[in-house]
Every structure is written in structure tokens, then in C-alpha cells.
Amino acid sequence: MVDRLAAQIIKFRWLIIIASLAIVFFIASGASNIGFSSNYRVFFSEDNEQLVAFETLQNTYSKSDNIFVVLAPKDGEVFTVPTLNAVKDLTDRAWQLPYSTRVDSITNFQYTKAEEDDLLVNDLVEFPDEADLDEIKRIALSEPLLESRLISKQAHVTAVNTTVQLPQLTEQEIPELVAQARVMIAQFEEDYPHLDVYITGSVMLGNAFSESAQDDLANLFPVMFVIIIFTLLLLLRSFTGTAVTLVVIIMSIVSAMGMFGWLGWTLTGPSTSAPTVIMTMAVADCVHILVTFLFNMRHGMLKAEAMQEAIRINFQPVFITSITTVVGFMTLNFSEVPPFRDLGNTVAMGVVAAFFLSVFLLPALVMVLPVKEKKQADKAHKGLDAIANFVINKRRQILIGTGLVTIAIFSAIPLNMINDDFVGYFKQSVEFRKDTDFTAENLSGIYTIEYSLVAGESGEISNPKFLQQVEAFSQWLEAREEVVHVDTITEIFKRLNKNMHADDESYFRLPESQDLAAQYLLLYEMSLPYGLDLNNQLNVDKSSIKLTVVLNNIPSYKTLALEKDIAEWLETNTDITEFYAASPNIMFSHIGERNVMSMVSGVSYALILICIIMVIVLRSVKLGLVSLIPNLIPIGAAFGLWGIFNGNVGISVGTATGMVLGIVVDDTVHFLSKYRRARREKGYTSEQAVQYAFATVGTALWVTTFVLVAGFMVLALSNFNMNAHMGIFTATTITLALIFDFIALPAILLKLEEKTAGKQGTENILTSTPN
Structure with missing residues (x-):
């Protein structure tokens, strides 16, 4: 059947070329619908528990999306007339930004007396004057709502926080807002050269995701393209082979991205790596067919005969590897992170396109283009022959050595811990990362947990008992080493109580009467200017409050542990039964842990399916199970090495596991298919079959591995660490898989042959088929 198919491909080559171009052109037209997302919420499903809680919090209180501008005077002192004038000016300018609903700074802080x-x-600060500077500084540094939030303890940096309410109608809202903010900051820096300016906040976080995605597409894709061209020219030694491979690569990518557009998806940080991944996967199919084709021509076959034989030999293994690769990438649908689902589905579509284009279009193009290959002795296989002979002669030592090394590396797996850091998603060269790190080191923590605490019925937040419990909760939090700052309404109640008792410091405590507390609050709210009300801390009917906990830069597992401790403390020490936590930090912390658990399920299903496929293809249950060894050990070893050199398993590394499983199976399939062909069709001994497998597929395996590793290592250059870590982990696993397939797999096969021969005589597991 495959022979007939190969003959038809060669016969109708022009029709195949025209039809392929027409179909791909139509599919590719969908790419015009692709846009970029700048909203960090795309990392969460609509029904994500933490996202739902966060949206509820945002709808109950004022929105908290913000642009946080940090000002660092070069003389190291905030409380000078020029700097305070600058802060006041920036506060006024920030009100002019689109969607701004509130601007907070030390100058417009609502001070009561x-x-x-x-x-x-x-x-x-109304009109900065030298005579008032000491008093302003004293008040600001003693005010719990300002210190370590808008002014540093050392008074060397300050901040202006702009809260925005995005309509969330288009994907352009954040980029346009950021563009205007940058114009504003650029002009501000010109006007106040004595200040260093840093800009962070949730709006800048979302924009950083989008900018990193666009940078990856613009910078990494061309690098990978150049690497592939030089690699193919060097290793295939064929201009025609290189050219047709590039055609297949480009058409596979545009087909996948066209479908991406037709499906209405938007590009995010993770999904922008799809073209680079598809590029590397498409090369693998092409190389296997071309290496066999060129091998045949160099050994005297005519062009048509060589191509027909190449299709016959490679159709099944290329088909099977495409299926296993698709299965691997489809496991990304188990991920808790929608952008990784998009990545998996997009690459899967690209792999399917690459299979059809490799099997149909590539041979057709080769047949119409000139290919000049002279009959010659094959010098390229000397190194592979040496490896084959080494494995044959040292099989026992190899198995023992591989076992010991595997045990040693696997022992490092427990060094890994689940940890996601949404600021750490960006490399330190990224402007957002640099500015955010400066903020965390000099002013305030950038990670928060916001709590909605329900007092009861309308107006119950003024209940002294509730306020006392909130105050005790705040004090307990501030004593925790993970906490930098606590922002709570009780500080305002204490200050108002002092003010209403002639500013007597002894009355800096919570009011003892609910009616009195409610009157103080009403009087205070009536005195607040537009945009500086208490809706960011109180709900409309004053039945609940929002308390904000600012954290140090702690790992996500510590954030989850703190959240658990807080829930237990509130349940044990207060009457507050209705409360919930929400914030981007909480969202990312939970999703990292849940994503790993989900991917374990996905990989398990993929493993079972791939095992069944291998059993069917190899026609042996025993060999099908054995074939999983060279696929699982490299993944485990990669986690061991990751534990030694990094140790943080985030969303990207956890998600990459299923993807890698589908990729590393490919080498095993190709090697075993050639080995089995030698045993069944040619009647070779097991030693000869190993040599035959190295001779026929060895070059293709290390060429495709080189390209795959190069492709994923290009991702390591990404400024977006999700892509970089995924690339490094995947490249490491693929490298280990090739080493295992070249060294340990043949040794395992030879050892199995010895045992089988001892039990069954001449019959062996490779030549026998199940009844």
C-alpha cells in the first residue's frame, strides 16, 4: 500500500504541489485575525476559583489595577522642596492618564487634625516650604498607611500610585495606556532630572507579557531560521534538500498560525513560542525522509527509486512519531493555564500539517528540482559504526553504568519544589523586571494578598468588636516575617478617634462606641475630595472591609502556607466567618501547584496511549513496554538535573513534561523500526541489526536532535522565562534521550535477545508476533 502511495506521489507531483499551495494559502489567511493579549488574566480559566474571587473583590471594592511610579532622588532625600514639588506635579499629571480613577501619593495623602x-x-503637602519639611517628614514616616507603601523607611524613595479601571473591551487598552504613561514619564524626567524614575504595577505586568511575546516573535524566530539553514546545509550536504525542508517548515507554520487565527485565539507569552517549536518539529520529518533518500542515491539508486524507497521505509515511523508527538502536545490541554493549551493545540496542528507536507509535498518538490548526488562510499557513518561496535562489545558495562548514573541523578529529583513567581517570569534585562526589583528592594513588597472580611449586616464595620478583631489580625500579620506592611481601615478609625479628642495621643485607639465610630467615619468621608474616597477599603453598605497584606519576595509555596495559616488564625481567634483571599499573587501561586497536579494526570493518560501505540507498532507487548524505558528515564533525569541546577518547578516546566514525552518517543520509534526491519526483512543477527539501525537512521537521529535542541535552546534566549525554562528543560531532555537511545537502548535490546534466545532458541521477541 505504501509502495503504491509513493508511486502516486511521484506520478502526480505537480498536482500535489499546486493543491498543497492552494490549501495552505487558504488556511494561512486566518492569520490576519491574530492579536496579542496584554491581560495577565488570560493565564486563568474563566471558572478558576482564585480568578473568580479576585473579580468578586474587584467588583465589591474599587478596582486595583494600577501603575506604580517610584521616584528616587539622586541626593537620597525625598523631603526636599524640589522633590515634593515633583511628586505633587506627577500626582496631577497622573490624573490625566486614560481610565485613571484614583491617584495616591504622599503629597495628596488625606491628613486629619x-x-x-x-x-x-x-x-x-499643599505648598512645600522649607519650614514645614521636618513636620511633613515626621507625619509621613509615622503614618502606617504611608510608611513602606508610598514612602520608604529611610525616606530615600517615594511613589505615586495610579489606580485605573479598564473597560476590558479591546486588547489595545493596556498598550495604549502604557504608551501614554511612558510619554508622561519621559516628559517628567526631562522636567525633573534630579530624579530617577521606575515604573511597575499590574498594568505594566500585563504589558510586559505582551511585549515579551512580540519580542520573541521578532527576535527568536529569525535566529532559529538561520540555525536551521546552516545545520541542514552542513549535515545534508544538499541545497535541494535544504530548500524543500524550508518550504515544508514555512508552510507548516503558516498553516498552524492560520488555524490559530480562524479559531479566534490571541497570542500570549507561551503561545508565541509555537512557530519556533513547529519549525523544529517539522524539520524532524523532513530529515528522516531526506537522509534515507540521499543515502539511497549515494549508494547507486535512481532518483525516483530512491524517493519511493525513502517513503516506503519512513512512512510508518514518521506517521507514528507524528501521532505520539501530537499526543504529547495535546496533553497540554490538561494544563490549568489556557495559553499553554493554545500552545499545545497550535503545535499539534503544525505537526499534523508537517506530516502531510513531508510525506506528500516534500517528495513532489524533490522530484521536480535538481538533485545531484554521486555514488560514493559513505564516510559519514564511521563514527556511528564505532558507537554501534562499542555498544555491542560493552553492553554489560553500559547497562551497569547507565543504571548507576540514573540512580544518582534521580536522587536529586526531590530537590525540586513547586514555585511560581510572576515577576520572575521575566529576565532581569526586561525593564519591567528591573523597575519592579528596585521597588521591592527599596520601597515595598510587590506581592500582596487582599482579604475581604465580612462584618455582618449593613454598617457593621463600625462595630467595636469587629474592629478589635481586625486590629488583632493586623498585629498578628505584622509580626510575621513574610509580611512587610498591612493596610487596614482600623488605622483610620484610630487616627479619627485621636483627632476627635483634641489630637490627644492617648486616644490613638479604636472607638469604644459603634455609633461614635460610624459618626467619625461619616464625617471623614464627607471631607474627602473626589477620587480619594474609601471605596477601595469599604463596600457600599459598609458591611465588609478589604485588608491588604504586602509580602516580601517569598516562594509561591510559602504564600500558600501563609494563606492557610491566616485562614486557621481567623477561624480560631475571631468571629469572622465570612472571608476570602484574592490577588494576582494568590492566583499565580495556586495555579502553579494545580497545574503540576493536572499535568501528572495528562502525562499518565499520554503514557498509556503511547504505550498502546508502541505495542501495536512493534507487535510485541514486552517490547512495547520496554520501549518506554528510554522515554521515561531521560525525563526523570532531566528533573534530577533541574533540581541540581535550578530547583524551581513552575508552570512552564510542569507543562513541558507531556510535550517532551511526545518528542523523545520519536527517536525510539525510528531506531526500533529500523532494528526490527533488519531482523524481520533482512534476517540479520541482533548485533548486525544494531549496526544496521545506526547506519540507516543514526544520522537522521542526531541531525534531528541537533535541530530540536537548537530550536528549544533558542527559546532559552527569550526574555520571558516561561519560554526560556521550557526551552532549557526540553532541550536537556531531548539530549539525554538521544544519548540513552544511542547507548542504553541497543544494550537493552541485545540483553533481551540473549535471554530470549536462551529460552526460545532461534525465535525472539522481535520476529515473533502475538497470536
Whole structure:
């Protein structure tokens, strides 16, 4: 059947070329619908528990999406007239940004004081004057709502926080807002050269995802393209072979991205790596067919005969490897992170396209293009022959050595821990990362947990018992080493109580009467200017409050542990029964852990399916099970090495496991198919079959491995660490898989042959078929 198919491909080559171009052109037209997402919420499903809680929090209180601008005077002192004037000016400018609903700074902080029987509420800094600087500094540094939030303890940096309410109608809202913010900051820096300016916040986080994605497409794809061209020219030694491979690569990519567009998906950080991954996967199919074709021509076959034989020999293994690769990438649908599902589905579509184009279009193109290959002795296999002979002669030592090394590396797997850091998703060269790191080191933690605490019925937040419990909760939090700052409404109640008692410091405590507390709060709210109300801390009917916990830069597993401790403390020490936690930090911490658990299920299903496929293809249950050894050990070894050199298993590494499983199976399939062909069709001994497998598929395996490793290592150059870590982990696993397939797999096969021969005589597991 395959012989007939190969003959038809060669016969109708022009029809295949025209039809392929037409179909791919139509599919590729969908790419015009592709856009970029700048919203970090795309990393979560709509029904994600933490996202739902976060959206509920945002709808209950004011939105917390923000642009956080940090100002660092070059003289190291915030409380000078020029710097305070600059802060005041930036505060005014920030109000002009699109979607801004609130701007907070030390200059417009609503400072309260008593004047006879009146409560005065004014900006802390109205008109900076040298005579007032010491008093302003004293107030700011003693105010819990400012210190370590908008002003550093050393008074060497300060910040202006702009809260925005995005309509979330188009994907362009964040890029346009960031563009205007950068224009504003550029002009501000010109006007105030004595200040260093750093910009961070959740809006900048979302924009960093989008910019990193676009940078990867613009920078990494061309690098990989050049690497592939030089690699193919060097290793295939054929201009025609290189040219047709590039055609297949490009058409596979545009087909997949066209379908991406037709399906209405948007590009995110992880999914932008799809073209680079598809490029490497498409090369593998092409190389296997071309290496066999060129091998045949160099050994005297005519062009048509050589291509027909190449299709016959490679159709089944290429088909099987395409299936296993698709299965591997489809496991990404088990991921808790939608962008990784998009990546898996997109690459799977690209792999399917690459299979059809490799089997149909590539041979057709080769047949119409000139191929000049002279009959010659094959010098390229000397090194592979040496490896084959080494394995044959040292099989026992290899098995013992491989076992010992495997045990040693596997022992490092427990060094890994689940940890996701959404700021750490970006390399330190990224502007957002640099500015955010500066903020964390000099002003305040960038990780928060926001709690909604329900007091009861309307107006119950003024209940002294509730306020006392919130105060105790705040004090317990501030004593934790993970906590930098706690922002709570109780500080305002204490300050108002002091103000209403003639600013007597002894009254800096919570009001003892609910009615009195409610009156203080009402009086205070009526005095607040537009945009600086308490809706960011209180709900509309004053039945619940929002308490914000600012954290140090701690691993995600510590964040989850803290969340658990907080829940237990509230249940044990308060009457507050209704509460929930929400924040981007909580969302990313939970999804990292849940993603690993989901991928374990996905990989398990993929493993079972791949095992069944291998059993069917190899026609042996025993050999099908044995074939999983060279596929699982490299993955385990990669985790061991990851534990030694990194140790943080985030979303990307956890997700890559299923993807890698589908890739590393490919080498095993090709090697075993050639080995089995030598035993069944040619009647070779097991030693001769090993040599035959190395001779026929060895070159293709190390060429495709080189290209795959190069492709995924190009991802390591990404400024987006999700892609970089996925690339490094995958490249490491593929390298280990080739080493295992070249060294350990033949030794295992030879050892199995020895045992089988001893039990069954001349019959062996490779030539026998199940009844």
C-alpha cells in the first residue's frame, strides 16, 4: 500500500504541489485575525476559583489595577522642596492618564487634625516650604498607611500610585495606556532630572507579557531560521534538500498560525513560542525522509527509486512519531493555564500539517528540482559504526553504568519544589523586571494578598468588636516575617478617634462606641475630595472591609502556607466567618501547584496511549513496554538535573513534561523500526541489526536532535522565562534521550535477545508476533 502511495506521489507531483499551495494559502489567511493579549488574566480559566474571587473583590471594592511610579532622588532625600514639588506635579499629571480613577501619593495623602471642635482633612503637602519639611517628614514616616507603601523607611524613595479601571473591551487598552504613561514619564524626567524614575504595577505586568511575546516573535524566530539553514546545509550536504525542508517548515507554520487565527485565539507569552517549536518539529520529518533518500542515491539508486524507497521505509515511523508527538502536545490541554493549551493545540496542528507536507509535498518538490548526488562510499557513518561496535562489545558495562548514573541523578529529583513567581517570569534585562526589583528592594513588597472580611449586616464595620478583631489580625500579620506592611481601615478609625479628642495621643485607639465610630467615619468621608474616597477599603453598605497584606519576595509555596495559616488564625481567634483571599499573587501561586497536579494526570493518560501505540507498532507487548524505558528515564533525569541546577518547578516546566514525552518517543520509534526491519526483512543477527539501525537512521537521529535542541535552546534566549525554562528543560531532555537511545537502548535490546534466545532458541521477541 505504501509502495503504491509513493508511486502516486511521484506520478502526480505537480498536482500535489499546486493543491498543497492552494490549501495552505487558504488556511494561512486566518492569520490576519491574530492579536496579542496584554491581560495577565488570560493565564486563568474563566471558572478558576482564585480568578473568580479576585473579580468578586474587584467588583465589591474599587478596582486595583494600577501603575506604580517610584521616584528616587539622586541626593537620597525625598523631603526636599524640589522633590515634593515633583511628586505633587506627577500626582496631577497622573490624573490625566486614560481610565485613571484614583491617584495616591504622599503629597495628596488625606491628613486629619483637630482644630477646636472641627475635623480638618487636607492634603499632607499643599505648598512645600522649607519650614514645614521636618513636620511633613515626621507625619509621613509615622503614618502606617504611608510608611513602606508610598514612602520608604529611610525616606530615600517615594511613589505615586495610579489606580485605573479598564473597560476590558479591546486588547489595545493596556498598550495604549502604557504608551501614554511612558510619554508622561519621559516628559517628567526631562522636567525633573534630579530624579530617577521606575515604573511597575499590574498594568505594566500585563504589558510586559505582551511585549515579551512580540519580542520573541521578532527576535527568536529569525535566529532559529538561520540555525536551521546552516545545520541542514552542513549535515545534508544538499541545497535541494535544504530548500524543500524550508518550504515544508514555512508552510507548516503558516498553516498552524492560520488555524490559530480562524479559531479566534490571541497570542500570549507561551503561545508565541509555537512557530519556533513547529519549525523544529517539522524539520524532524523532513530529515528522516531526506537522509534515507540521499543515502539511497549515494549508494547507486535512481532518483525516483530512491524517493519511493525513502517513503516506503519512513512512512510508518514518521506517521507514528507524528501521532505520539501530537499526543504529547495535546496533553497540554490538561494544563490549568489556557495559553499553554493554545500552545499545545497550535503545535499539534503544525505537526499534523508537517506530516502531510513531508510525506506528500516534500517528495513532489524533490522530484521536480535538481538533485545531484554521486555514488560514493559513505564516510559519514564511521563514527556511528564505532558507537554501534562499542555498544555491542560493552553492553554489560553500559547497562551497569547507565543504571548507576540514573540512580544518582534521580536522587536529586526531590530537590525540586513547586514555585511560581510572576515577576520572575521575566529576565532581569526586561525593564519591567528591573523597575519592579528596585521597588521591592527599596520601597515595598510587590506581592500582596487582599482579604475581604465580612462584618455582618449593613454598617457593621463600625462595630467595636469587629474592629478589635481586625486590629488583632493586623498585629498578628505584622509580626510575621513574610509580611512587610498591612493596610487596614482600623488605622483610620484610630487616627479619627485621636483627632476627635483634641489630637490627644492617648486616644490613638479604636472607638469604644459603634455609633461614635460610624459618626467619625461619616464625617471623614464627607471631607474627602473626589477620587480619594474609601471605596477601595469599604463596600457600599459598609458591611465588609478589604485588608491588604504586602509580602516580601517569598516562594509561591510559602504564600500558600501563609494563606492557610491566616485562614486557621481567623477561624480560631475571631468571629469572622465570612472571608476570602484574592490577588494576582494568590492566583499565580495556586495555579502553579494545580497545574503540576493536572499535568501528572495528562502525562499518565499520554503514557498509556503511547504505550498502546508502541505495542501495536512493534507487535510485541514486552517490547512495547520496554520501549518506554528510554522515554521515561531521560525525563526523570532531566528533573534530577533541574533540581541540581535550578530547583524551581513552575508552570512552564510542569507543562513541558507531556510535550517532551511526545518528542523523545520519536527517536525510539525510528531506531526500533529500523532494528526490527533488519531482523524481520533482512534476517540479520541482533548485533548486525544494531549496526544496521545506526547506519540507516543514526544520522537522521542526531541531525534531528541537533535541530530540536537548537530550536528549544533558542527559546532559552527569550526574555520571558516561561519560554526560556521550557526551552532549557526540553532541550536537556531531548539530549539525554538521544544519548540513552544511542547507548542504553541497543544494550537493552541485545540483553533481551540473549535471554530470549536462551529460552526460545532461534525465535525472539522481535520476529515473533502475538497470536
